[in-house]
Amino acid sequence: MSDNLKTIKELADELGVSKTAINKKVTDRERKLWFSKIGNKFVINEDGQKSIKRMFEGLIENQESQTENLEQKPNSQTENFRNNNESNADIKYILDIIEYQKEQIKDLQNTKDEQFKQLSNMQNLLDQQQRLSLQDKKLLEEYKSENDRLKVLKMPSQETKEEQANIQPQEELETLKEQTRALNDKIKGQEELNNKSSKKWYQFWK
Template sequence: MSENLKTIKELADELSVTKQNIQYHYQRLPKELQLKSSNGSNLINSKAEKIILGKVESSSKSNTKDQQISSKENFEDEKLDNPFINRLIKEVEYLKIDKDKIISTKDQQISSKDQQIEKLTNLLDQQQRLALQDKKLLDEYKSEINDLKALKMPTQDTKEEQANSQPQEELDTLKEQIRALNDKIKGQEQANNQSSKKWYQFWK
């Protein structure tokens, strides 16, 4: 027997499957891959082995999936008949619903907090703008008050000038009054002299 050729039993033993399983896939091989020994036994070369291996693995996966489906169906049937399992399932479903409610509530709270933060931020911005406006107005008022004070209140130099000029003005006024009195006295003296001369000439 060639090294590359195996019997159905040898391949079945290697793959840990039944001979019937290998025989089933062997019979579905292309005719050119269905080799026979001199005594008529079925032989499998490396190419046929790869094809059969793929079929066996695919069949094994399919069987596993079928077993899982069957196991699930059996569990469903058992679940319907087992009060304890039914109660656990209800509790799990309740916890799932409760979890969804908690998440939804948290999302609403976060959204509400975001809105509150946005409102507070807007209020803070408005307050800062108003504070800046108030400060600007206050500075303008202070400037106007200082200008008015500068107009109403004379400087120190002006005060000194006024203080120095006031006695001079009073002195000038007194001089004028004295001059006027002197003129008046001279006028009176002249009038008296003329009157004396008239009486002198009269008695003469």
């Protein structure tokens, strides 16, 4: 074990106290600051060791005097007392570990709940973004469709253009024909007039 880290048992042996005594002294807040788990054992950092030693400075002296008194009792009673104390200490130590693990599980569950809420919020935002994107796409398609419809109404069709192109030369041709007929009629009239004049002179000279 590292010089800076000690198991609860190692520190308890060093102080001459039980593991249960240490667990009783340490609060949940201090446990989170000083304790960590390596493998299946809980270890205490250097700050925790110093603080716990200060907690037991006066208690160690009292325990030493109690130990002297116990040594004056019959050996069988002393042994039973020690066995009972060790058994109770082990049970309390196990219960403390279980309680500590429950706190860790509770903290972990709270963290998971918070992460789940964040994921749920992100999913809701993503759904909203997708709906807005679909709405924008639909509006764009409607706008393009309406724009194409207006273009069709404004622009003449190919057939209309061809009809207009055909009507203009036809009108010009009809005008030219009318002018040609009028000119021919004028020429014809002039020829008739000339013929009549020629006949008159012919009869006059005859």
